[in-house]
Amino acid sequence: MSAVIENHHDDHHHGPDKGLMRWVLTTNHKDIGTLYLWFSFAMFLTGGCMALVIRAELFQPGLQLVVPEFFNQMTTMHGLIMVFGAVMPAFVGLANWLVPMMIGAPDMALPRMNNYSFWILPFAFSMLLSTLFMEGGAPNFGWTFYAPLSTEYAPPSVTFFIFAVHLMGISSIMGSINVVVTILNLRAPGMRLMDMPLFVWTWLITAYLLIAVMPVLAGVVTMMLMDIHFGTAFFSAGGGGDPVLFQHVFWFFGHPEVYIMILPAFGIVSAIIPTFARKKLFGYDSMVYATASIAFLSFIVWAHHMFTVGMPIAGELYFMYATMLIAVPTGVKVFNWAATMWQGSMTFETPMLFAVAFVILFTIGGLSGLMLSIVPADFQYHDTYFVVAHFHYVLVPGSIFSIMAAAYYWLPKWTGNMYDETLGKTHFWLSFVGVNVTFFPQHFIGLAGMPRRYPDYALQFADWNMVSSVGAFIFGFSQLLFLFIVIKCIMGGKKATDEVWDGAEGLEWTIASPAPYHTFSTPPELPERSMA
Amino acid sequence: MARKESKVGGVQRLKASLQWLIAVAALSSSWQALADWSALNMTRGVTAISREVYDLHMLIFTICVVIGVLVFGVMIWSMLVHRKSLGHKPATFSHSTKLEYAWTIIPIFILIGMAVPATSTLRDMYDASGADIDIEVRGYQWKWQYTYLSDDPNQEVKFISSLLTPPDEYYNRTPKRENYLSDVDNPLVIPINKRVRFLITSNDVIHSWWVPDFAVKKDAIPGFVHEAWAVVEEPGIYRGKCTELCGKDHGFMPIVVKAVEQAEYESWLAMKQQEALQVYETVGKTWTMAELMETGEQVYAQACQSCHQANGQGIPPAFPSLVGQGLAIGPIDAHIDIVVNGKAGSAMQAFAAQLNPAEIAAVVTYERNAWGNNVGDLVQPRAVNALISSKE
Incomplete structure (x- = not known):
C-alpha cells in the first residue's frame, strides 16, 4: 500500500471519500465495479434461494412445501433475477473494473453516467422483489412472460414488473454506451482494435448487442402495459391482436440476450487459459471473427425458441438452418481453447479449474443446443427438462463459472492479497460436482417426458428429480464458501505481486497490486506489439 | 535425468487414471443394465413419424457424443500430459491457418449431414393433406x-x-x-x-x-x-x-x-x-333441489374447484370467494350470466361452451346453497337453456 501512495504522491490525486457517501456518489470505475459485483452476488444468492425452493418442492412427487401459484412465482422470479440481476450486472462489474485497466484508460469515459447506471439497479430490483408481498403475488408467468398469460391473466403486480424491466433496460443501455465509448476513445496510444485483449473485444460486441435489443424489450413490455391499462389489443386475440407477435418481439430481444450472457464469458476464458497454459491464445484473429459472427447470427435465429407455435415449414427450415450455423463459430472457439491448452505447460489454480470446466461443460450445453435446433426432434424436446438442462449448462457452468473464474483470477489484483488456494479448489470441486449432479439428470427427465415449469410430476420421474435436488443443494450451499473466500481475501492473506500469475499478459498486470484508486492517469507505454 | 523421472511419473499417473476410468465405466455399465431405459431416453412412439423422429434424435445424439469424446479426449489428454508439474515446456505456436480452415469447414459438412434427414422428416410431418x-x-x-x-x-x-x-x-x-x-x-x-x-x-x-x-x-x-x-x-x-x-x-x-x-x-x-341426445331430455324435465345439489356438487368439483377451491373460498384476488358475498348470494340472473358467459379480462370462462344447461343449472344452484350460503332458490335447466338460446 505504501508503495502505491508514494507512486502517486506527486499527482495531486486523492483517495476515496470516507463512509457511505463514497459509494453513493462515486464515479470511480473500480468502486462502481465493486458495487456491481456485490450487487450481483446478492442477487445470485436471492435467485439461488428461489431455485432451492423449486428443487426442494421437486425433491419428491406431491406438493409438500408450496402451492402451484407460489411455485410459478418462484420459477419466474428465479429466472428474472438470475438473468437481469446476477449474470448481467456481474459482467458489467467486471467490465467496469477491467476494461479501463486493460486498455490503459484512467476511468470509464462517462463516469457520472456510470454511477447512475449502477444506482438504478437496486431500485429496479427492490420494485421487482416487492411484488412478492403484493396481493395476488409476484409475476407468475415465467421469465419469458408470454402473453396473454402475462397480460389479460396476470396478477396486478405485473405493472411493477414492467416498470422494473424498464429500469433495468435503462441501466443496461447506459452501461453499454459507456463501454462502447470507453473502448473506442480511451485506448492507450498505439493500441489498435486488433491489439485489444479478448475480454475487451467480447464486451465491445456485447455492448452493441445490448444497445440493439434492450429497446426491443422495453417495447414489448410497453405494449403489454398498453394492453393491460390503456385498452389496446396488441397481444389479445379477442381484440384482433396476435399472441404470437409477443413471442416474436420477445425472442428478437431474447436470443441476442442469451449471447449477451455468454460473450463476455468467452473473453474471460480466453484470458485465463493462456495464462495457466503459459502459452499464447491460439487463433486470436479467428476468436474475434467468431465472436462477431455469433453476435450477427444471434439476430437472425430468434424463432428457434418457437418451433411449436405453428410457423409455416419455410420458416421452420430457415430458422433451423440459421441456428445450426451458430455451431460453426462456437466450434471454432472451443477448438481454439483446446489448441491453446495443447502443448502448454499447464498448472491448475482455481481460475484455471473453473475455466477448463467452463470449456467442457459449456460445450455439453452447446451440443444439446445443436440437438434442439433440429426441428422434428425439437418437437419432442421443446419445453421439457431437456431444455432446462441445456440452458442451465450454458448459463451455470457457462456464464457463472466464467464469472467465478474471473473473480479468482483478478481478486489478487483488486485486493492485493492472494485468495486461499485450498479453499478455492474446494469451492471449485463442490461446485463442479453439484452442478453436474443437478443438471445432467435433467437431460434424462426431459427426454423421458417431463415438461418444465411443473410443480409436481408423474411417478416415473421421481428418481432423477431427487438426484437433481440433492445436487442443487450441494451447489447452492457451496456458494457460501465462495462468499467466505472472497471476504477472507479482502481481509488479508499472502501479498500478491504486481504480476500475480507468472504467465499473465496484459496492462492490468503492470500496475501495482492492489490496483491504486487511480490508474493510468498518464497513458501507458505499450510493450512492443505482442498481440498482433 | 530429472525430466526423465517426471516423465515416468507421468506415465504411472496416466495408468492410474486409466484404471480409474475403467472402474467407473464398469460400474456405470452394470448400473445401466439395472436402470430403466425409458426413464433416460426419448420414447420411440407408435407412429411412423415418431419412429423417424426417434431415429433422427439418436443420429444427432450419436454425432454429438462422438464430437464430445474427441474434443474432450484431446483436452483431457493435454491436461494429463502437458503439465508444468511434469516439466512440460510450453510450445510457442499461436495459429495454424490449415487447422483453422479445417475445423471451420468440416463442421459445416457434419451439419449438412444432420440437416438433410431433419428436413425430410419435417416435410413428412407437415404433410397434413387429407384426414379420415x-x-x-x-x-x-x-x-x-x-x-x-x-x-x-x-x-x-x-x-x-x-x-x-x-x-x-x-x-x-x-x-x-x-x-x-x-x-x-x-x-x-x-x-x-x-x-x-x-x-x-x-x-x-x-x-x-x-x-x-x-x-x-x-x-x-x-x-x-x-x-x-x-x-x-x-x-x-x-x-x-x-x-x-x-x-x-x-x-x-x-x-x-x-x-x-x-x-x-x-x-x-x-x-x-x-x-x-339424452342431454336434451334432461334439460326438458323439472329437477328437484336434491337432484340439482347432487349433480351440482359433481360439476363444481370438475369445473370450478381448481380456482374457487373445494370450500368456495377461492384464491383472491385472482379467484374470488363465493362464500357469503358477491353474485353467489346476489341476483340469480347475474349469477347464471357469469357462469354462462364468463367475465372478460379475467380467468372466469364462458361455461356454456363446456357444460350443458342441466349442469350449469345444477352448479349455480349448488353454489347458492353450499358452504352456508343458503340462499334457498334454485334454477331449472330449461331456464338456462332459454337464456343461452336467446343469446344465439
Whole structure:
C-alpha cells in the first residue's frame, strides 16, 4: 500500500471519500465495479434461494412445501433475477473494473453516467422483489412472460414488473454506451482494435448487442402495459391482436440476450487459459471473427425458441438452418481453447479449474443446443427438462463459472492479497460436482417426458428429480464458501505481486497490486506489439 | 535425468487414471443394465413419424457424443500430459491457418449431414393433406375439450377431458396410485391405422398439446387453429402433457389418448352421440333441489374447484370467494350470466361452451346453497337453456 501512495504522491490525486457517501456518489470505475459485483452476488444468492425452493418442492412427487401459484412465482422470479440481476450486472462489474485497466484508460469515459447506471439497479430490483408481498403475488408467468398469460391473466403486480424491466433496460443501455465509448476513445496510444485483449473485444460486441435489443424489450413490455391499462389489443386475440407477435418481439430481444450472457464469458476464458497454459491464445484473429459472427447470427435465429407455435415449414427450415450455423463459430472457439491448452505447460489454480470446466461443460450445453435446433426432434424436446438442462449448462457452468473464474483470477489484483488456494479448489470441486449432479439428470427427465415449469410430476420421474435436488443443494450451499473466500481475501492473506500469475499478459498486470484508486492517469507505454 | 523421472511419473499417473476410468465405466455399465431405459431416453412412439423422429434424435445424439469424446479426449489428454508439474515446456505456436480452415469447414459438412434427414422428416410431418377424422382440441385453463367435427352438427361429439387424480393424492393425504397426474376422466378415443387430424386451439391462454408417442406437440393459441396429425399403429393408451406454462394448474391437465380398433371406435362414437341426445331430455324435465345439489356438487368439483377451491373460498384476488358475498348470494340472473358467459379480462370462462344447461343449472344452484350460503332458490335447466338460446 505504501508503495502505491508514494507512486502517486506527486499527482495531486486523492483517495476515496470516507463512509457511505463514497459509494453513493462515486464515479470511480473500480468502486462502481465493486458495487456491481456485490450487487450481483446478492442477487445470485436471492435467485439461488428461489431455485432451492423449486428443487426442494421437486425433491419428491406431491406438493409438500408450496402451492402451484407460489411455485410459478418462484420459477419466474428465479429466472428474472438470475438473468437481469446476477449474470448481467456481474459482467458489467467486471467490465467496469477491467476494461479501463486493460486498455490503459484512467476511468470509464462517462463516469457520472456510470454511477447512475449502477444506482438504478437496486431500485429496479427492490420494485421487482416487492411484488412478492403484493396481493395476488409476484409475476407468475415465467421469465419469458408470454402473453396473454402475462397480460389479460396476470396478477396486478405485473405493472411493477414492467416498470422494473424498464429500469433495468435503462441501466443496461447506459452501461453499454459507456463501454462502447470507453473502448473506442480511451485506448492507450498505439493500441489498435486488433491489439485489444479478448475480454475487451467480447464486451465491445456485447455492448452493441445490448444497445440493439434492450429497446426491443422495453417495447414489448410497453405494449403489454398498453394492453393491460390503456385498452389496446396488441397481444389479445379477442381484440384482433396476435399472441404470437409477443413471442416474436420477445425472442428478437431474447436470443441476442442469451449471447449477451455468454460473450463476455468467452473473453474471460480466453484470458485465463493462456495464462495457466503459459502459452499464447491460439487463433486470436479467428476468436474475434467468431465472436462477431455469433453476435450477427444471434439476430437472425430468434424463432428457434418457437418451433411449436405453428410457423409455416419455410420458416421452420430457415430458422433451423440459421441456428445450426451458430455451431460453426462456437466450434471454432472451443477448438481454439483446446489448441491453446495443447502443448502448454499447464498448472491448475482455481481460475484455471473453473475455466477448463467452463470449456467442457459449456460445450455439453452447446451440443444439446445443436440437438434442439433440429426441428422434428425439437418437437419432442421443446419445453421439457431437456431444455432446462441445456440452458442451465450454458448459463451455470457457462456464464457463472466464467464469472467465478474471473473473480479468482483478478481478486489478487483488486485486493492485493492472494485468495486461499485450498479453499478455492474446494469451492471449485463442490461446485463442479453439484452442478453436474443437478443438471445432467435433467437431460434424462426431459427426454423421458417431463415438461418444465411443473410443480409436481408423474411417478416415473421421481428418481432423477431427487438426484437433481440433492445436487442443487450441494451447489447452492457451496456458494457460501465462495462468499467466505472472497471476504477472507479482502481481509488479508499472502501479498500478491504486481504480476500475480507468472504467465499473465496484459496492462492490468503492470500496475501495482492492489490496483491504486487511480490508474493510468498518464497513458501507458505499450510493450512492443505482442498481440498482433 | 530429472525430466526423465517426471516423465515416468507421468506415465504411472496416466495408468492410474486409466484404471480409474475403467472402474467407473464398469460400474456405470452394470448400473445401466439395472436402470430403466425409458426413464433416460426419448420414447420411440407408435407412429411412423415418431419412429423417424426417434431415429433422427439418436443420429444427432450419436454425432454429438462422438464430437464430445474427441474434443474432450484431446483436452483431457493435454491436461494429463502437458503439465508444468511434469516439466512440460510450453510450445510457442499461436495459429495454424490449415487447422483453422479445417475445423471451420468440416463442421459445416457434419451439419449438412444432420440437416438433410431433419428436413425430410419435417416435410413428412407437415404433410397434413387429407384426414379420415378431424378432431378439434381446445385448451382451457386447466383441461382439454375435444370435439369430433362432423358436417352434421347433430352428429358432433364434444366433451371435456380433465385430471382424474384427486387433490388428496397430490397433497399427500392419500397414497399416490398408478398413473398419478397422468389420468383423465374422459380420454380422447381414436381408431388405429386412420389418419387423425388434430385442429388445435385455445380458449384463454397459450397451452401446448403434446403426446410423445405420436411426436405431436403443437401450441394451442387463442385466435389460431394449428393442425397436426397421427396415424397410430398399435391399440393402446398413450399419455401426454400440457407443455406451455398456462397458469397455476399447468402441471395438472394431462392428455390421455386411447387408440382402439375401428369397430370399437364406431360403437364408442355412437354411444357418445346417444349421450348427447339424452342431454336434451334432461334439460326438458323439472329437477328437484336434491337432484340439482347432487349433480351440482359433481360439476363444481370438475369445473370450478381448481380456482374457487373445494370450500368456495377461492384464491383472491385472482379467484374470488363465493362464500357469503358477491353474485353467489346476489341476483340469480347475474349469477347464471357469469357462469354462462364468463367475465372478460379475467380467468372466469364462458361455461356454456363446456357444460350443458342441466349442469350449469345444477352448479349455480349448488353454489347458492353450499358452504352456508343458503340462499334457498334454485334454477331449472330449461331456464338456462332459454337464456343461452336467446343469446344465439
